[in-house]
Amino acid sequence: MEKVLQTNSLDSLGFRRRPGTCLLARLCRGKERRSLSSTAANIFEGLENGLIVMALGLMMALPLAESLLRRVFGVGITGSAVFVQHLVLYVGMLGSVIAARKGRLLSISFVTTYLQGKWKTAASVYANLFAVVITCYLVIASIQFILAKKIVGDTLIHGVPLWPILLILPFGFALVACRTFLQVCSSWTIRCVAFLIITAMLSIGTVVSAKSLVLPGIVGLLLASVLGAPIFTVLGGAAMILFWGNGQPIAMVPINHYRLTVDATLPVIPLFTLVGYFLAESGAAQRLLAIFQTIFSKMRGGAVIITTVVCALFTAFTGASGVTILALGGLLMPILISSRYSQRNTLGLLTSAGSLGLLFPPSLPPILYAVVATTIGSEITIGSIFLAGLIPGVLLLVLTWWWGIRSDPSTYIQEALSGTKALKAVLQAKWELLLPVVALVSLFSGIATPVEAAAFTALYALIIEVCVYRDLKFFRDVPRVMVGVVFLLAVFLLFLVLPWDSPTSFSPSAFRKGLWNGQKIPFIPSGFFSSP
Numbered sequence: 001m002e003k004v005l006q007t008n009s010l011d012s013l014g015f016r017r018r019p020g021t022c023l024l025a026r027l028c029r030g031k032e033r034r035s036l037s038s039t040a041a042n043i044f045e046g047l048e049n050g051l052i053v054m055a056l057g058l059m060m061a062l063p064l065a066e067s068l069l070r071r072v073f074g075v076g077i078t079g080s081a082v083f084v085q086h087l088v089l090y091v092g093m094l095g096s097v098i099a100a101r102k103g104r105l106l107s108i109s110f111v112t113t114y115l116q117g118k119w120k121t122a123a124s125v126y127a128n129l130f131a132v133v134i135t136c137y138l139v140i141a142s143i144q145f146i147l148a149k150k151i152v153g154d155t156l157i158h159g160v161p162l163w164p165i166l167l168i169l170p171f172g173f174a175l176v177a178c179r180t181f182l183q184v185c186s187s188w189t190i191r192c193v194a195f196l197i198i199t200a201m202l203s204i205g206t207v208v209s210a211k212s213l214v215l216p217g218i219v220g221l222l223l224a225s226v227l228g229a230p231i232f233t234v235l236g237g238a239a240m241i242l243f244w245g246n247g248q249p250i251a252m253v254p255i256n257h258y259r260l261t262v263d264a265t266l267p268v269i270p271l272f273t274l275v276g277y278f279l280a281e282s283g284a285a286q287r288l289l290a291i292f293q294t295i296f297s298k299m300r301g302g303a304v305i306i307t308t309v310v311c312a313l314f315t316a317f318t319g320a321s322g323v324t325i326l327a328l329g330g331l332l333m334p335i336l337i338s339s340r341y342s343q344r345n346t347l348g349l350l351t352s353a354g355s356l357g358l359l360f361p362p363s364l365p366p367i368l369y370a371v372v373a374t375t376i377g378s379e380i381t382i383g384s385i386f387l388a389g390l391i392p393g394v395l396l397l398v399l400t401w402w403w404g405i406r407s408d409p410s411t412y413i414q415e416a417l418s419g420t421k422a423l424k425a426v427l428q429a430k431w432e433l434l435l436p437v438v439a440l441v442s443l444f445s446g447i448a449t450p451v452e453a454a455a456f457t458a459l460y461a462l463i464i465e466v467c468v469y470r471d472l473k474f475f476r477d478v479p480r481v482m483v484g485v486v487f488l489l490a491v492f493l494l495f496l497v498l499p500w501d502s503p504t505s506f507s508p509s510a511f512r513k514g515l516w517n518g519q520k521i522p523f524i525p526s527g528f529f530s531s532p
Contacts, residue, residue, distance in 0.1 A: 276318030304404020319364025
């Protein structure tokens with residue numbers, strides 16, 4: 001009986017264990033464990049992507065339904081605006097979670113490019129450790145914020161309590177912290193040591209005075225930032241350290257983050273960004289490029305004019321020069337090279353032209369500027385921001401054209417413009433040429449709110465790219481584009497963890513004195529708190 005019960009005696013009794021005959025044996029094998037973990041990761045990834053698609057879809061559908069019902073039946077959807085505003089919070093947090101999953105949180109890592117071997121590994125471990133610690137403090141601060149909301153009894157709409165809606169904050173930051181921790185190192189030994197260090201850093205505030213930790217904390221954050229820590233952890237960490245050292249609760253950081261994220265006009269940003277991504281992922285670039293090639297290709301400097309106009313148009317919708325360069329770089333570079341511009345000038349022009357549309361409506365950065373400025377008390381509207389940027393934007397375009405004409409090495413024989421070719425190109429891209437008209441008329445005519453205008457423009461772009469040109473498949477490509485949008489949104493919305501109104505709260509007195517507990521505050525961190 002003892003032999004039967006002994007695992008090692010099975011072979012001696014004539015029983016040969018075959019691989020895969022026992023479920024427990026299969027699960028204990030490395031290959032099966034990896035397969036199981038991969039399946040779980042795929043399920044979790046699909047859930048995250050599905051939530052993103054659902055949130056962006058509702059963000060587009062609700063304002064349109066509200067506008068239609070209000071105009072046709074004279075009634076709207078109660079609380080739809082508030083619901084859409086909180087969807088931005090969910091999109092931003094889910095975007096940051098997905099960005100952390102793919103290791104694409106925005107960081108400044110120029111120092112690590114010069115490091116090799118163990119030094120590079122050590123720098124990565126240090127930066128990720130600081131990022132995990134700061135993100136854990138953001139989790140704690142978010143929990144404090146939610147508990148305060150629960151005690152006060154704030155409600156959203158129809159008596160629905162607000163605090164369960166806000167649970168996305170600690171859960172989102174916790175997932176970011178976990179995924180950043182897993183990127184510390186692939187070795188579980190180093191991860192265990194890192195876990196002990198993180199635990200010690202999280203508990204150090206209970207045994208050491210807060211004021212005495214301000215200067216070391218800021219210096220440590222600055223070092224982590226240049227070694228590759230995500231920018232949002234540096235900004236949020238600096239804010240929390242200075243709040244903490246000044247005797248104020250660190251919950252002020254998620255409070256400011258929430259207040260800015262649920263601003264009434266902020267849903268405009270993801271919706272217009274979605275428009276730009278629909279254009280970038282379709283064949284719109286080729287169709288628009290064909291128009292400007294037909295008109296300007298035989299002019300001196302025509303290649304530069306084509307590049308700047310098309311890039312400015314794309315960037316105005318995407319809000320990011322990187323997206324524009326990826327979408328248009330492969331198309332525009334051969335045109336510039338064939339016009340005998342040097343490779344250096346070509347690369348420089350493509351890189352800079354991607355930023356020329358940032359001042360034109362409905363670009364993302366001016367809208368974000370207006371949102372933040374309005375939140376801290378400035379009477380600035382989105383329309384006034386774009387109006388102020390119109391002349392500088394046109395001036396940048398004209399100066400770039402002048403450079404292109406002046407430095408064009410080609411010799412041109414003036415040819416008459418082919419009206420037939422131009423008309424054919426215009427007709428082929430007519431629906432996309434109407435896109436800026438749709439956006440600007442709906443945005444500035446007063447017939448719709450900014451959010452409704454952005455939702456209508458996004459729906460228009462979706463229809464023409466899916467139904468008219470059929471460049472995108474609804475069930476295959478549209479979800480992929482929506483998930484891609486959140487990477488850019490995560491950068492901007494996580495950037496709001498910095499309390500932009502901190503100069504009006506505690507920073508002036510602190511920096512005027514320049515002292516906390518007798519220690520001189522460095523000048524550089526004060527730059528983190530400069531008002532836009």
